Amino acid sequence: MKRTIVNIWNFYVDGFKQMTWGRQLWWLILLKIIILFVLLRGFFFKPTLAGKSDEQRSEYVGYQLTERE
């Protein structure tokens, strides 16, 4: 079991070490993840119902749906 885990680990480590053109793709993915989760999620996309309990969410949306008639 331990040997299998070590083999899988080595498989990934060797794979990443031997990458050539793939490196810039990984940098690109990393950059994108930072932009998405740090910049966009952190500063621009606050969930409207965040911080409310399920009951408060029901109340809020129920109010929104009846008041918009």
Added chain:
Amino acid sequence: MVETALVDWSRLQFALTAGYHWIFVPLTLGLAVIMATMESIYVKTGDEFWKKTAKFWMKLFAINFAVGIATGIILEFEFGTNWSNYSWFVGDIFGAPLAIEGIFAFFMEATFFAVMFFGWDKVSKRFHLAATWLTGIGAAISAIWILIANAWMQHPVGMEFNPDTVRHEMVDFWALVLNPVAISKFFHSVFSGWMTGAIFVIGISCWYLLRKRERRFALASIRVAAIVGIVGTFAVMFSGDSSGVHAAKYQPMKLAAAEGLEKGGEGAPFSIVPGVEIPGMLSVLATHDIDGYVPGIEDILDGYTTSDGVSYPSAEEKIARGKSAIEAFGRYRELRDSNPEEAAAAREVLDANIDYFGYGYIDSRDELVPPVDLIYWAFRVMVGLGGALLLLMFVVLWAERRKRLEDMRWLLWIALLSIPLVYIAGQAGWIVAEVGRQPWVIEGLLPVKAAVSSVSVGAVKTTFFLFVAIFTLFLAIEMRIMIKAIKHGPNIEQ
């Protein structure tokens, strides 16, 4: 009442994000099948040429994948921020499928994707081949869940509205999963990806032939891609046919708008372009019966009865029933603790009119008609380009088999210039599907103006332009890396 500008900007932002996401998905789906087919030939024949050929297309697959990865996550951000009423109202229909998709896709991709790229000299040929196929199958399967959720919005089944929680709750998992709209949507989307992959491979291979480079590689790639693309296009046609039947059944306004059909009837004609019609053809497409009844826009608004005697109420009646449902919903919530008997009576009214709940937000019958011109022409662009690209693939394959392709430089140019056309066809398809169901975010249950969050228009505009900038930058980066890789070429000895 919410501002129209808020609804429009929120919709525009969602359309931009979804449209951008759909640039990458179809190529992933299509290239996966093409490169897996090439690797299968390598495993069967042992010819290293096919291994190198498959590896080159895998490289382009990886570039597309890297730029496309997580673009769908932004849609989730938008659900939470701009469409919070909708997100809560639909219950777990979106949360659960997206979570499954995320987890499933992550594990499939983290394992098989890694074996595909890192495992060439480390695992057996057959194991590697299995990993390549599973990468493609995993990508297609991960599309299932989001398409099930989308199909539920077009034809809501298997869920019931709970006025206590203000959420929809699943009552029949299999009705949800086997929703006929979901099945045809899944096959239509996945096989359109095969078309995209095929045209992409054919176009780039033709570029090599124009440059008199990589001759054997280009011809072999064209052969595989054209066959995959032709199979995919026929599957798109069959699934598109069932989509048409489902639209007639569950979203007749979408079908009427796509045809620009004001007044319908039995033996309804199909419009090729304005003024050119095929008599009875729309009835055939919508009902598989040349005398089948297809309602037009006016019929749907006035109320109509089908050939088999089923009656549908007028827009005014639906709106009245919707207003009753919303009023009963408010009353139920107000009285459920203080006066259970009155609340129960209100609940009965709500349940009796729940199918028309969303109509209660509609102010006039005109609001129920989606933008006809846009849908009409988007449909013709999709079908017209689909047909033209099918013809192109047949002609290219024929020319390649006859060993005449390299001399037909005009055909090589057409194939190269067709790459953007397949993307336009795909985007046009989504315009038909999504703009066609306006004003609904959930057919009959929730219009966009009730689904949108109470946020400022300025905030939505800001993030819209932020997305435009970010998306343009990433698309430019992808194209730059992709073009560099293509120019470098597979470098297979001729």
